[in-house]
Amino acid sequence: MGGRRRFSVGVMLIYAALTLFSLACLLPILLTLAVSFSNEDSIVQHGYSLFPDGWSLDGYRTIFVNKAIIFRGYGISIIVTVAGTLLALVVTTLAAYPLSNPNVKYRNFLALYFFITMLFNGGLVPWYLMCIKLGLANNILSLIVPMLMFNAFNMFLVRNFMESLPSALRESAYIDGANDLRIVFQIYMPLCKPVLATVTLFYALAYWNDWFNAIMLVDDKALNPLQYILFQLRSNIQMLEMLPKGASNEYTMPAESAKMATVIITVGPIVFLYPYLQRYFTKGLIIGSVKG
Amino acid sequence: MASFFRELNKNRYSYLLALPAMAYVFIFSYATYPYLLIAFQRFNYQKKGLMGLLNGDWVGLDNFKFFFQSNDAVRVTINTILLNVYFLVAVTFFAVALALLFNEIRHRLFIKFAQTTMIFPSFLSWIIVSYMMYSLFSTDYGIINKLLATLGIEPMNWYSTANVWPSILVGMKVWKEAGMSSIIYLAAIAGIDGSLYESADIDGATRWKKMTRITLPLLAPTIAILTLLNLGKIFYGDFGMIYAIIGDNGVLYPTTDVIDTYVFRALRKIGDPSNAAAVGLFQSTVGLLLVFVANWFTRRFFKEGALY
Numbered sequence: 343m344g345g346r347r348r349f350s351v352g353v354m355l356i357y358a359a360l361t362l363f364s365l366a367c368l369l370p371i372l373l374t375l376a377v378s379f380s381n382e383d384s385i386v387q388h389g390y391s392l393f394p395d396g397w398s399l400d401g402y403r404t405i406f407v408n409k410a411i412i413f414r415g416y417g418i419s420i421i422v423t424v425a426g427t428l429l430a431l432v433v434t435t436l437a438a439y440p441l442s443n444p445n446v447k448y449r450n451f452l453a454l455y456f457f458i459t460m461l462f463n464g465g466l467v468p469w470y471l472m473c474i475k476l477g478l479a480n481n482i483l484s485l486i487v488p489m490l491m492f493n494a495f496n497m498f499l500v501r502n503f504m505e506s507l508p509s510a511l512r513e514s515a516y517i518d519g520a521n522d523l524r525i526v527f528q529i530y531m532p533l534c535k536p537v538l539a540t541v542t543l544f545y546a547l548a549y550w551n552d553w554f555n556a557i558m559l560v561d562d563k564a565l566n567p568l569q570y571i572l573f574q575l576r577s578n579i580q581m582l583e584m585l586p587k588g589a590s591n592e593y594t595m596p597a598e599s600a601k602m603a604t605v606i607i608t609v610g611p612i613v614f615l616y617p618y619l620q621r622y623f624t625k626g627l628i629i630g631s632v633k634g
Numbered sequence: 635m636a637s638f639f640r641e642l643n644k645n646r647y648s649y650l651l652a653l654p655a656m657a658y659v660f661i662f663s664y665a666t667y668p669y670l671l672i673a674f675q676r677f678n679y680q681k682k683g684l685m686g687l688l689n690g691d692w693v694g695l696d697n698f699k700f701f702f703q704s705n706d707a708v709r710v711t712i713n714t715i716l717l718n719v720y721f722l723v724a725v726t727f728f729a730v731a732l733a734l735l736f737n738e739i740r741h742r743l744f745i746k747f748a749q750t751t752m753i754f755p756s757f758l759s760w761i762i763v764s765y766m767m768y769s770l771f772s773t774d775y776g777i778i779n780k781l782l783a784t785l786g787i788e789p790m791n792w793y794s795t796a797n798v799w800p801s802i803l804v805g806m807k808v809w810k811e812a813g814m815s816s817i818i819y820l821a822a823i824a825g826i827d828g829s830l831y832e833s834a835d836i837d838g839a840t841r842w843k844k845m846t847r848i849t850l851p852l853l854a855p856t857i858a859i860l861t862l863l864n865l866g867k868i869f870y871g872d873f874g875m876i877y878a879i880i881g882d883n884g885v886l887y888p889t890t891d892v893i894d895t896y897v898f899r900a901l902r903k904i905g906d907p908s909n910a911a912a913v914g915l916f917q918s919t920v921g922l923l924l925v926f927v928a929n930w931f932t933r934r935f936f937k938e939g940a941l942y
Contacts, residue, residue: 352841356735357744363732364751367809370766371754373777377769389775437655440648447641452652459663462922465914466897467907468669472662492658522647551759554874558902572761576768577881598775605765612757620753624817 371609378402378602385598401599405607412604415568418485422567423549426486430545434497435538439526441497442504443512453501456494473559484559485567489552496541499626503537504530540626543619550611568608575601673697673915677908697912706896714892717800717876718868721807726861728808729815730853734845736816737823752813760878763806767879771802796889803879803890807872822856823849862932866925869917870894893917 373392377385381396388395405412440446441453463469469488478484507530515525531538556570566574612619642649668687674697675690701707732752736745755763770777771792779789792798826849834844871892880890882903893913900910 353739356738360732360735360739360744360748363728363813364748367755367813368751370763370770370809373769374766385775389780390769390772390777391780433654433658436651440645440652443645443648446645446648448649452656455656456659459659461925462918463663464666464670465911465918466894467672467901467911467914468666469662470901471669471672471907472666476661488662492655494659497655522645522651526651547757551761553759553761553878557877569759569761572765573878573881576761576764576878602765602769605762609758609762616754616757619757620750623814624749624753 374602374605378599378606380599382597382599390598398599401597401601401603402607404597404600405603411563411566411571412568412607414564415566415571416607418482418565419550419567419569421482422485422552423546426489426549427542427545429486430492430496431538431542433492434541435500435531435534436526437492438497438500438504439522439530441501442507444509453498456497460494470558479559480562480565482565485552485555485565486549488559489549489555493545496544500534500537500541503534507533536622536625539622543622544626547612547619572604572608575604670911670915672908673912675908677906677911693908697908698916700909701913701916706891709888710891710893710896713890714871714894715868717803717871717890717892720800720804721872722861722864722868724804724808725811725815726857728812730819730857732812732816733819733823733853734849736820737849738841738845749813749817752816754813755810756814758810760875763810763875764879767802767806793883794885796886799880799886799890803875806879807875818860819853819856822853826852858935859932862928865928866921869921869924873898 369392373390376392376394377390378401379397379399380391380394380401381398382400384391384395437452437456441449443449446452473479473484473488478488511529511533512525515529520528551569553567553569553573556565556567557573560566560570671687672690674692674694675687676693676696677690736749739745768776771779773779773789773791773793776792778792782789790798792802830848830852831844834848839847871894873892873894876890876892876895877898880886880895882899894917897910897914897917900906900913
């Protein structure tokens with residue numbers, strides 16, 4: 343009996359620990375959500391709170407009335423994410439296919455060629471100078487092309503999946519007169535759906551969350567993606583924190599609730615995609631970790 | 635030679651398919667290497683192209699000297715390594731602990747709920763996270779200062795106190811990444827042979843015994859491999875994280891400035907590409923060495939986990 347009781351206390355502790363960590367993960371997000379719906383007066387008086395004194399939609403109203411910048415940022419983010427993900431996916435998949443085909447004699451050389459870039463990169467400055475030289479500054483392409491349009495890790499992920507498909511598939515297609523183009527588009531791509539979904543999500547999330555390209559290559563405000571707009575807004579707030587009290591009057595900051603409302607609408611698309619994201623990401627992580 | 639062209643011709647579509655990726659990698663990786671030469675020059679915006687690069691004003695190792703003789707070199711190098719070691723240890727510890735805990739319970743609905751909430755932060759950008767941190771640490775409105783005030787403790791100005799930031803950053807890293815990493819360890823646990831547990835049951839092993847004597851030892855190679863792989867990246871700070879959260883807040887540099895943020899500032903804020911390139915080259919070279927060392931260890935101890 344004694345052993346049994348200890349055992350159930352242990353299980354309860356496990357539940358408690360996991361619940362605690364879950365809540366800790368959720369809390370900052372709920373707090374942001376609560377602030378975005380807070381009444382501005384209650385924030386100024388009592389600070390941020392999970393349960394504000396007064397609820398209000400003013401934060402969102404401010405965005406919808408005045409914030410042409412944010413809507414443009416939204417548009418830029420969507421264009422960059424969609425175009426970037428599609429391009430990256432096609433380039434990645436097409437390169438993975440020959441690497442998975444044992445009949446391609448130089449496939450190991452190709453793999454090495456891609457692999458070296460994972461080991462050594464010239465660093466920020468050479469990359470930056472190359473982008474400038476190619477004219478990838480202050481245009482929409484500078485947000486799409488220099489990023490992970492092609493990512494060797496993702497390519498190896500797709501290749502590993504393709505290698506697990508039976509090679510008889512490819513051979514019988516050859517015998518029936520199909521060439522590699524047909525095989526990759528009509529046979530391999532449909533069969534690789536799970537891994538392609540994973541890689542698509544990897545790319546899409548990376549593009550949606552990217553602001554590095556904007557900070558490096560884009561000065562034109564009209565081209566700022568949503569994340570970068572949020573970044574600039576935050577650096578201004580941080581300056582405020584540094585200034586002595588009272589000196590902050592000359593800055594006209596957006597209302598606290600409006601800032602957090604902007605955060606929430608930036609997270610929005612991720613929340614809607616989350617059920618799919620989670621399923622494929624966890625699956626993809628497992629595919630990738632079994633033999634990465 | 636003839637066989638080379640025969641092969642190219644035979645599999646021409648295959649090579650053609652790889653061509654866009656090869657070209658891309660060539661342009662953004664291999665073709666950028668010559669620009670590393672500016673680390674040994676005084677950068678001049680007038681001289682463009684490869685010929686300009688070769689005719690630059692050579693200064694030998696001056697840029698490296700400039701970096702290594704400043705206090706910055708020690709500071710950013712130590713910060714980079716320390717923060718990364720903290721991140722690695724903390725995230726691994728929490729991820730393994732979470733995986734072990736999840737493995738002990740069978741309540742499907744609870745597992746689903748807990749994992750869903752724990753994985754969610756990893757989908758957010760560091761910018762978004764920085765806002766959430768602001769709602770916690772802001773001097774005037776932040777929850778933490780409010781909490782301190784109710785407890786009768788003097789509120790702190792977090793954004794100008796450098797020595798608290800390593801802990802805060804480690805906490806945020808765990809918050810954001812531990813849930814996702816635990817999935818990999820859970821997958822590894824799922825791969826453990828079930829008959830081991832059955833025979834342990836027959837021998838009357840408790841759950842705790844099974845966890846410490848079967849699960850953990852069999853998980854150790856996976857932990858070691860992932861750790862070693864990350865060891866190679868230890869010389870690269872998480873620019874996305876640190877710059878999103880710290881930004882240009884100089885007060886916090888003593889504990890948070892890393893090589894990546896230093897290079898970024900040298901290039902974009904101070905406008906000294908030669909100095910930035912020298913520091914970047916130092917970083918890439920040591921990074922490469924670390925990958926080799928990490929891989930040597932992996933090969934020696936866990937052959938199946940080695941990179942090459």
